[in-house]
Amino acid sequence: MIYVVATIEVAAGKRDAFLAAQRELLPLVRAEAGCVEYAPTAEIPLADPAKTPPRDNCVFMQEKWESLPALRAHLGAEHMKAFREKVQGLVAGVKVEVFESL
Numbered sequence: 080m081i082y083v084v085a086t087i088e089v090a091a092g093k094r095d096a097f098l099a100a101q102r103e104l105l106p107l108v109r110a111e112a113g114c115v116e117y118a119p120t121a122e123i124p125l126a127d128p129a130k131t132p133p134r135d136n137c138v139f140m141q142e143k144w145e146s147l148p149a150l151r152a153h154l155g156a157e158h159m160k161a162f163r164e165k166v167q168g169l170v171a172g173v174k175v176e177v178f179e180s181l
Contacts, residue, residue: 080115080143080144080145080179080180081143081144081145081146081147081149081150081177081178081179082142082143082144082177082178082179082180083140083141083142083143083144083150083175083176083177083178084139084140084141084142084175084176084178085139085140085142085173085174085175085176086137086139086173086174086175086176087137087138087139087140087170087172087173088134088136088137088170088171088172088173089136089137089138089169089170089171090136090168090169090170090171091136091171093168093169093170094135094136094138096169097138097166097169097170098119098138100162100165100166100169101119101138101162101166104158104159104162105117105119107156107158108153108156108158108159111149111152111153111156112149112152113144113145113146113148113149113150113152113153114142114143114144114145114149114153115143115144115145116141116142116143117140117141117142117143118140118141118142119138119139119140119141120138120139120140120141121133121135121137121138121139122134122135122137122139136171147179150177
């Protein structure tokens with residue numbers, strides 16, 4: 080099993096527009112061969128008061144894929160290319176971390 084955590088830093092004031100575009104993308108990705116889970120998430124504080132405040136300008140994608148080839152196919156999918164173009168001006172930065180089960 081392949082796990083992905085993608086941290087997407089959204090440009091100031093653009094979070095709602097980014098999430099609207101992403102809502103259109105979700106069913107397309109979830110229908111891809113090998114997609115087990117594809118869920119946007121937001122940070123929440125673990126402690127009260129939080130030692131570090133949640134990053135409200137970030138969307139965290141939690142992904143689970145059956146295999147590395149399935150993930151690679153996802154990255155090259157036409158709807159992903161179109162999505163990246165659509166949100167280009169809404170995103171300030173992206174960090175993608177990929178893990179595999181032990």
